[in-house]
Amino acid sequence: MIISETTSFGGRYLRVSHASSTLNCEMTYGLFLPPEASEDNPAPVLYWLSGLTCTDENFMQKAGAHRLAAELGIAILAPDTSPRGEGVPDDPDGSYDLGLGAGFYLNATKPPWSSHYHMFDYVLDELPAVVKAQFPISDVWSIAGHSMGGHGALVLGLRHPYRFRSISAFAPIVNPSACPWGHKAFQNYLGDDEARWHDYDACHLLSHLMEEDEVLPLLIDQGDADQFLEQQLLLPNLDPQLDRLQCSAEIRIQPGYDHSYYFIASFIDDHLRFHADYLFAQNNGAE
């Protein structure tokens, strides 16, 4: 059901709700469609995964992405960050880093979370099919995200490189098994067996790749004044793996920037142009 539709830079910004069979609840997503998107001219898609405490709205309202997405002809799809609604469990302590708004883009295996928290499957399979059935988007996708969403973008793109053409992230949590946010989430959602955590940890996933394995083109921006960099994000842990694989990753440290949406808004155009190069490349074979 379309909740709202707003014209933005000649395109359409929609908020849409649907019943999710993967998450076992009603979900809302945000979709920006560029002006020329139509059944005859479906738009390629940038998937945006948001961070802790966000809904489908934060990125659409704060990132300032519509102007260039309209110009480039890119659709943007922003899901919520967890299942929600009546019957969906939340952290009994009410913390912001577990439960509602903190789905960590994984498939929970431990009760009570396992009844609803399957954001990995929802983002990978259900939501693309749901959106494509109703709106003019193509099968050409790239993926990006912020913080917890940067973690999601890395994990989904590394595990399913044939589904996306490029990955980018702002201040991603790159090694969640080793930071307090990830440790708490993985222990609750997946249990104590740390071997199970590694499927959702970009550093561990990269450590199992060989030089001949496909790693998608990757762009990461990280502010050096980010209050979460040292304890939670652990970006330097990625370096040895990227060096070993000699893949085409660009990691940019941006002086003075913190973890906020001001940082994202400052560099979102670079990310859109980066993805556009791959989304509009011919003969990529990923379609």
Ligand SMILES: N[C@@H](CCC(=O)N[C@@H](CSC=O)C(=O)NCC(=O)O)C(=O)O
């Ligand atoms: N409330 C918390 C911090 C929450 C926070 O900073 N959330 C970020 C993502 S952090 C990692 O996933 C965010 O995007 N917030 C929404 C926004 O619109 O800024 C605290 O106080 O520490």
